[in-house]
Amino acid sequence: MPRRLGAQASARSEVVIGQSGDVSRLDPHMSGAANDIAVSFNLFDTLVSRHVDNKLYPSLATEWKLVNPTTWQFTLRPNVKFHDGDPLTAADVKFSIERTYDPKAKTYVASVFNTVERVEAPSALSVQFVTKKPDPLLPARLAYYGGQIIPRSYFERVGPDEFNAKPVGSGPVRFVSWVKDDRLVLEANPGYWGGKPDAERFVFRPIPETAGRLAALLRGEVDLITRLPPDHVDSVARHPTTRVEGALYAGLYVLVVDSRRPPLDDPRVKQALSLALDREAIVKELWRGQAIVANGPIAKGDNHYDESLPPLKHDPVLARQRLKEAGYKNEEIFLEVNEGYLANAKPMSEAAVAMWRDVGLNVKLEVVEFSVMMQKLRGGAIRARPSVIRTA
Structure with missing residues (x-):
């Protein structure tokens, strides 16, 4: 499914981005929300990065290899510094990844590296991951959220709350200020190992309404907007000072179902929910054909997507049958x-x-409200109601 961006054609020393909502967390291990990772993947680096061609490339690690079936070895890029001037070493990598699955830390990404048994740092520029069983996908997961490397010394000195309020990473931009529900300001990292960004400052403004984001773009108040629905693509593309950029979003729009309580503790009710959805109609009418119907939990664009599988089935007759078999009694969902x-x-x-x-x-x-939803998700306080919709 393509994720569309609308961008002003002219370059500026300050780039203003209109997002569909404010960031909720700047600590990269405490959120996987799209608005947050758009920022955190620029504040922080990962060992490996995935580019738009869907291939893995060196980032903080210049090379990696499988030493034996359960040991991956990564060689770190030398002379990388965090935004506070401290050197980035294997000790920071070890601390960062171990933190993700530390039960005391209660991170959002606790399950990302659940195959890792231990992380070793035999030298300042060498890291080894020993896994509980062979894990050929570990390098790919290190390029995803949870894989962002944070500075051990700074984090331990200021604590998790201050780190979230004033994050320090090693990415191409560094934190300046954040006024919640107003703007987040970042500036170019002049010493970035990958080269200094073209612009000096980056301002993220939350503009929840699509019409408001679009108007801000066309008036030149922002340089780029996110979450541009397909029915607005033509107006942006035809405007003399804007253009539309698209890329394959190798992910899924999903329904996250709370299966702990009836009636959604019954698999037949969940089957009925799926069978009742006419995804082809949604793609045609709401996405103008700029999406595909999923055929399972692995998205197109992923290395393990199976083209031979049929799209998820739409069968309202069978959906009604499943509800009858489940003894569904018109309970509210x-x-x-x-x-x-x-x-x-x-x-x-x-x-x-x-x-x-x-x-x-x-x-x-x-x-x-997005902020309310994130608070509920982080706190495990999803009420005794069945479904929450979010990106996965």
Whole structure:
């Protein structure tokens, strides 16, 4: 599914980005939200990076190899410094990755490296990952969220709250200021190992409404916007000072279901939810064909996507049968959605609710503020209601 960006054609010393919502966390291990990782992947570096061609490239690690079936060895780039001037060493890598799965840290990314048994730092520029079993995907996961490297010394000195408020990384930009729900300001890192960014300052402004983001772009108030729905692509492309850039989003729009409580503790009810969805219609009508119907949990663009699998099935008759088999008694199901965070999230949710009601499911839609949703997810306080929709 392509993720569209609308950008001003002219270059500036200050680049202003209009996002669909404010960042919720700057600590890279405490969030996987799209608005957050758009920032954290520039504040922080990973050992390995994935480029738009979907291939893995060296980042903080210049090379890596499989020493034996359960040991990966990474050689670090020399002379890399954090934004506070401290050198980045294998000790920081070891600390960062171990923190992700430390139960005391309670990170958002705790399961990313669950195959890792231990991390060793035999020298300042060498790191070894010993896994519980062969893990050929470890380098790819180190390029994803959870793989961002943080400075051990600074973190231990200031603590997690101050680190989240004033983060220090080694990426191409460094933190300047954050006024919640107003703007986040970053500046170019002049000593970045990969070369200094073209612009001097980067300002992220939360503009939740699509119309507001689009108007700000066309008036020249922002240089780039995110979450541009397909029905606005033509107007941006035709404007004399803007253009549209697109790239394959190797991910999925999913429904995250709370299976701990009835009626969604019954697999047949969840099967009915899936069977009732006409995904082809959603792609055609809401995405103007700029998406594909998923055929499973692995997205197109992933190394292990299987083209031979058929798209997820749409069969409302079978959906009604599954509900009958489950003894569904018209229990209420609540679908929570954040408007503005995902492109087309509310229209897609409204369409899904209509399709579910057609097969006899009693579903109600609730629009939830993104900040409230993130607080609930972080705190494990998702109420006793079945569904939350978010990107996975």
